[in-house]
Amino acid sequence: MDKKFEPLFTPWKIGNVEIKNRIVLCPMGGTSIFGWMEPHHFDKDAADFFMNLAKNNVGLIIPGIAPLRNLIGGQWLYKSKKSFKKLKEYMEEFHKTGAKMFIQLTAGFGRSFSIPNALVPLLKHKFLGALLKPVFNVSYLCASPSKLPSRWAEGVECRALKVSEIEKMIDAFARTAKMCKDAGVDGVEIHAVHEGYLLDQFTTEYTNFRTDEYGGSFENRFRFPVAIVKAIKAVCGEDYPVSLRYSVVSKTKGFCEGAIPGEKYTEVGRDMKESEKAAKYLQDAGYDMLDADNGTYDAWYWAHPPMYMPKNCNLEDVAHIRKFVDIPVICAGRMEPDTAAKAIKEGKIDAMGVARQFLVDGEWVTKLMEDRLEDIMPCICCHNGCFAVSHYKGVANAGAMEDTKHMSRCAINPMTMDGGKYDIFPAKKKKTVAIVGGGVGGMEVARIATIRGHKATIYEKTDRLGGVFIPAAAFDFKEKDKALIEWYRKQIKDLNIEVKYNTEITDISTLDADEIVIATGSKAKKLNLPGIERAVEAIDYLSGREVGENVVVIGGGLSGCEIAYDLELKGKKPVIVEAKQDLMVANNLCLANSSYLRDYFKYKKVPVYLESTVKEIGKDFVIIKGKDGAETKVKADDVIVSIGYNPNPLAKEKRHVHIVGDAKEVGNLRTVVWRAWEVAEKI
DSSP states (O other), rough: OOOGGGGGGGGGEEEEEEEESSSEOOOOOOOOOTSSSSSSSOOHHHHHHHHHHHHOOEEOOOOOOOESBBBOOBBBGOOOOOHHHHHHHHHHHHGTOOEEEEEEOOOOOGGOOOBGGGGGHHHHHHHHOOOOOOOHHHHHHHOOOSEESSSTTOOEEEBOOOOOHHHHHHHHHHHHHHHHHHHTOEEEEEEEBBTTOHHHHHHHHTTTTOOSSTTSSSHHHTTHHHHHHHHHHHHOOOSEEEEEEEOOOOOOTTTTOOOTTOOOHHHSSHHHHHHHHHHHHHOOOOOOOEEOOBBGGGGGGSSSSOTOOOOOTTTTHHHEEETTOOOOOOEESSSOOHHHHHHHTTOOOOOOOEHHHHHHHTHHHHHHHTTTTGGGGOOOOOOTOOOOOOOTTTTTOOHHHHHTTSSSSSSSOOOOOOOTOOOOOOOSSOEEEEEEOOBHHHHHHHHHHHOOOOOOOEEEESSSSSTTHHHOOOOOTTTTHHHHHHHHHHHHHHOOOOTTTTTOOOOOGGGGOOOOEOOOEEOOOOOOOGGGGGGGEHHHHHOOOOOOEEEEEESSHHHHHHHHHHHHHHHHHEEEEEESSSOOOOOOOOOHHHHHHHHHHHTTTTTTOSOOOEEOOOSEEEEEEETTTTTEEEEEEEEEHHHHHHHHOOOOTTTEEOOGGTTTTTOOOHHHHHHHHHHHHHO
């Protein structure tokens, strides 16, 4: 192991509990050991996931939030005695690995509950809500400190919690924590004065207007989390560790509006001055550790950083707050092992918090220890598998219910939390497989097919592997995408997969193989308007085409917005024209990603024309036509067209001929990879 990583592998303590190293699996929604959007039970998928990580040298594992009450049905967790009986048996085996586990318990979501769009009527119409209350009590799930606007459902107000409901939660925390202790769990974590969840909403002035003992003064606003830890200590003993998920600074300008890194703004949530006081206050109340980062759901990209956020984005603030407490402090948020090790060595933080990287590669800590960094499959911060909850104007959580029910899967590793669906088994009959196209889809089919025992050959028309993902990863802020391409290329080499470069296949009948896989990608959609010949295709810009200072981007989907973002970072002046009612109208794009770009464009005053089209492209201008018919002439040295793609398969799908990637259906990296696995496992 490289000496620079050694500080990560030193022991430390949370209270009297010793942790063997300083790498912590931070909790992720969907990895609850008691299940997620289903009745409480001992969740085998989550348990298997954690056991694998424990065997791969993770020091402390914190499963995702365990609701005190079932999201469906509303039963209290502490009444699920069967779940805790199985947990106790599991912990006996788990501890043989040398790892420790804290279970995270949540008070709930408040206005931050990512309510699926289909369930919004239950909040808007009291009769419907009351009718389905015994099954899905949306009013309770969204209940907040005060009457507040939902983060997701526009025009919907969340009700205020009653004192009696708060008191029942405090009691439930204590009861559930005691059952965790009795089951052999090493500690509990309270969720959360963090990320704008329910407890956090109680502590911040912009979300707490109460006039009773839970609102007003600093002490009253923090009364709820203080009462929780005191209740737990009363039944579990002072020595039983209780961690707190904690956001140092809210980074929030207002409802549904966050602060971009480097932006000067007025904080409406918890600023650093109050955080210094709060951290010490919470420690004195009884908390034994702070599991820290920044942000709220209004500034979600701080707690769930997309690729646009800086690496180690929360380290400076977390290191600052560490000075005000005597308890250990974990830092999370795109943490890099070398930076974390240095910060630990210097006493700035006590441990490195990592979440999504474990979904991608559960063996990454072991590979780090064995100096196999190039074998670590990198997380690309896309959120397409782990948190595909999207939101845009007029629609609440537009993500599929299947994604809401099964969060914390992975776009580029389908095996994660999949219940065995994507497990790899040896082929019953070994075949030759010809793969036309060496993009991610083609490489993934070749990789899985080879692992299963087939003989795969990739036919690539260029001199390198990667396909359209090469220009897609060209942005400076997509260094992890570039690393993923290199990871794939190494896998192809290590598996001795034959690649025929500079070989374009135009007729699949020329291929001598048992199975043929078409991975020829897609082609850009075309526009027909005056002056379109002056326009630049998005793929050409991504491939290095130079453009002038004033650039109009036609298309406000994710690709168009990323191009505009890149242009602005380079000091140019982009303008975005989008026909739909909002930017990035997509049902599989996480709000943490899209809200960053929307907030960035507001911060940088990038002109955005919604519900608009380009009528004409002139020599140095563009005429934009709005929904009302009004026309606007804007300066344009260049125009980039990014309006989407159509599948471009070489041949039709039939027996022994399979289509993968965008050649099958245009999507994102998740659809490409998951489809590739499905095909490779059926061959």
